[in-house]
Amino acid sequence: MMKRSLGEKVFQGINVFLMTIVISVILIPLIHIFSISVSDRISVTTLQVSLWPKGFNMDAYEKIITNSVFQRSMFNTIGITIAGTVLSIIVITMVSYALSKTYFFGKKLVTYFFVITMYFSGGLIPTYLLVTNLLKLGNTYLAYILPSIVNVFYIIVVRSQIEAVPHDLIDSGFIDGANEFRVLFSIVLPVISPTVAAISMFIALGYWNMWYPVLLYSTQKNMWTLQYYLRSIVFEKELENTLQNITEIIGSDKIPPQNYQMASIVLVALPIVAIYPFVQKYFVKGLMAGSVKG
Known part of the structure; x- marks a missing residue:
């Protein structure tokens, strides 16, 4: 052992x-959040x-879970x-x-237009009008997804990872009679699966934490997501906390607003925290893919 x-x-x-x-x-x-969520009402208040x-x-957990x-x-989430x-x-x-193919006509032009959207968006109002008026997706789940x-x-x-896949491997698929879809899903995807797994986790986390599209495109409670539910709990209970007398809470069996807020935060974050240890190895592999050459 080296000193x-x-x-x-x-x-x-x-x-x-x-x-x-x-x-x-x-x-x-x-x-601290978890401690408040499970503490008695007098200590919290x-x-x-x-x-x-x-x-x-x-x-608080019982009230929220049965809600x-x-x-x-x-x-929904x-x-x-x-x-x-x-x-x-x-x-x-x-x-x-498609963009990884050298014979794809107009690849540079398409890539250029894609990259522009990374820096310049269509704006909030045009996007809202597009989704609600033109596509008629108001109060639909597609308004959250598309x-x-x-x-x-x-x-x-992903394109850079696909370009790193050996061409001989792809050509062997075509020689065996596979079409482009078969080559993509049977040959290319298994090779780049660590990268796809890592990206999938980021995408899933984005959808799980989504609340702003609900505020924009939904007017019905049955279309809420967990994050929007959490937002409503935080705002409503914050207002209730400012209006309610502390002595009324202590002298009754009412649940303090802080218990509701913190319990909601724990319940919303718990599924992601529980799943992460099982997908961590794919996450690490995906982040490290392509970082070491040779």
């Missing part, structure tokens, strides 16, 4: 110190909860996330595959 020099030890110590600070900055607010829970109270709007929002991610990956990989279905940056990343 580390003094400089290496100092460098390692600084790294550990900085990472400890970063981890603390991330974990302490999460622990009188601001006695700091890092660890005081008492134990799951009433029909929350259940519908959960169903899961469906939109799955459908949006699948459609996005299909479109992105097919566009990337505007976000294509990401030019991901197209560029």
